Amino acid sequence: MYQMLVDLTKPKTIRGHVDVVERSDAGTVTSKGKKKKRSRKKNGRTSSGVGSDEKLNQGVDESVDGCTIGKLFVSNRVIAMGSNGTIVFEGTYDGCRVAVKRLVKAVAFEVNLNLRISDNHPNIVRLYGTESDQNFWYLALERCTCSLNDLIQRPTVSEDQAKEVKVPKVMLWTDKGYPSTILVELMRDVVSGLVHLHGLGMFNQDLKPQNVLIFKEGPLRAKLSDLGISKRLVEDKSSLGDHATGKFSIPIPIQIVYCFNPIAQYLISLAVTGCGSSGWQAPLLNELQMRAVDMFSLGCVLFYCMTGGGHPLGDRLECDNNIVKQSKVDLFVVEHIPEAVDLLSCLFNTVAELRPKASEVLNHPLFWDSDTRLWFLHDVSDRLKLEERKANSDILKALESVSSLAFGTKWNRKMGRAFLKHIGKYRQYNYDSVHDLVRVVRNQLNHYSELPLEIQKILGPGNEGFDGYFRSRYPKLLMEVYKVMHQFCREEERLNKYFKGSVV
Incomplete structure (x- = not known):
């Protein structure tokens, strides 16, 4: 078992150069072969920036400083900030442009292992390799064009803002209000990625538009990312927690608030279980059935796509309250799409066991061409x-x-x-x-x-x-x-x- 885990964490060999369009805030890209001597740090020491290091730095704006760790060059340009001290930088890995996710070592192993297990799929963000220093693990991930959230919100932002993030200008909805062929394919990509995870006995736990990345690989493609809090099921158990029943323990001082305040119950449960994002996670049941939680979140993401950024349970202020109260979802906004009403009604079923599996959703008429x-x-x-x-x-x-x-x-x-x-x-x-x-x-x-x-x-x-x-x-x-x-x-x-x- 130990050897299997070691093998899973070994860096993969990159086959060829990945040509993807990245967020523009990562800087401009230099032409291949262009060299410029400049001071760079390698494992805390200064490197001349020539020879083997120069190859690693191709594809990164030469005006950006950074450090080289093994095959990985990590620039100082921040792409995104995450939880638990996680930061994503612009960088290259073995000459390939990547997003470098820096993790504290306390949480890095399981994140790395989750990615190793799950990333052999076209709808999961690919992990090219890993490096580490005394304090951090660095994951070299393929670069995206934008997030699903960026894409859906494009019509609501200025042209300059859209160009800044390099959001593709594509038709997402028809003049009749139906999702376009492009959007249907992207939604299907999300489901396909979830099918893959669940087939491995894993569940996402934090599925939301910001964690679905869009790649320009010919046609646009959606991939699930941020699998850091994903959990793996053991022996096909349908719930997770401190015990086999899926129940979790709460400190006694908190239990008083927990019992009488449903909002506190919901928000505390997010912290105790360490999973999910406010507004996108299903209400917790007596037994936390993680596949069903993913399916609820999937319904929210699909609704978000089809409505141009709406949430089925209201705006940000009322959303969590409605989730806790298990308020009935009003699907009037998508009633002109009967296929959507049918599928979303199943995904939002308050009885978790009755929500469909991801593999069942994949073949629903909503996704038919x-x-x-x-x-x-x-x-x-x-x-x-x-x-x-x-x-x-x-x-x-x-x-x-x-x-x-x-x-x-x-x-x-x-x-x-x-x-x-x-x-x-x-x-x-x-x-x-x-x-x-x-x-x-x-x-x-x-x-x-x-x-x-x-x-x-x-x-x-x-x-x-x-x-x-x-x-x-x-x-x-x-x-x-x-x-x-x-x-x-x-x-x-x-x-x-x-x-x-x-x-x-």
Whole structure:
């Protein structure tokens, strides 16, 4: 066991040079190969700045001083400040630009071990290597462009402020108020990183927008960071604390306040357990179920993304109070996104055991692209053909029972005359039927390339436009059909790919 821990803490070999865009407050970047002699400190001693040290310092503004420790050059430029004396500096590791996280040795080993165990995943911030001196451990981490918080807040800050932090200018929401394809992928990245951690028996404990970093690797990518307070589950226990039950001890003088003041109960529990951030952690139960706590925090992060910076339990002043009181989350802000309402309702369930697993969230319809949404309805329509032969099909009865939710009254009222005239040429549809509306989607999708240009223009370009046409008119159709088919057909070979690890 000891040897395994030693191996995990050995520095990794960097394969190639990582080309990422970093925060501009880290300074400008020098061109490769440009050398300048200047005084630098190495392990507390002055180094001439030439030879092997010069290679380590490439990529750092030559006007910035610092020190070299092993393969690591640590500049004096601070990128961020953390808890427990943690500071993040600009630096390089073996010639690669990195963020250098300096930790006091008392907490560094577990942080390093957590990163070694978890960072072999595209949605976890990568640890390149470590160095140490008499007082500190230094972690060489890949550099980000900005945080998820920076990205979401970009529309609310000035252009100069956005440029200062180098926040990418991307479309995060459509004109209909839906999260864009880019934002959906970033949210999915967050879930994917959490799936990886939970698969290793670890949980994040401090998931919030500031701890999700954005990287420009072709398309934007989100990665979980700040795993310093992550805890590892042993033997798949679902709770953590001083005892197997997950209970923790509180000093007697504090117990009096703890019993009678729910705010104190919540805030003290953060300090006692050493986990979570105010406003982003779930209310503690009798047994602290850490996976469920992560899922509550995930719900908060997803809500934050979809609402452009909102919190499901109110502003900063009322948020913690609402968490303690287990106030019901009001999802009216996202009610135009039925998939979000469905998923967030599960993530915010006050019964922790009923919150979904991260792996279940990953395949939720909220994260489906236009192709998947359309082909799901297409495959459902094909499956329903089998039910037409039955006199009293339970599936068709269940499907038609949700018609008022799926489209209100008659669905033809939300379509233009030209499109109705077009679909009426080939068959007669029942405008009160969910089944027939799904059939319309299926038929037009099958024959899209053969449609008159006028109809293609109405539906919009490609599958994204096609999906947008029906989604904007019948936003609840997909989820209502999904729920019915999940109830009856989730194990069937034709449809089970849509329900693997489903939340519903």
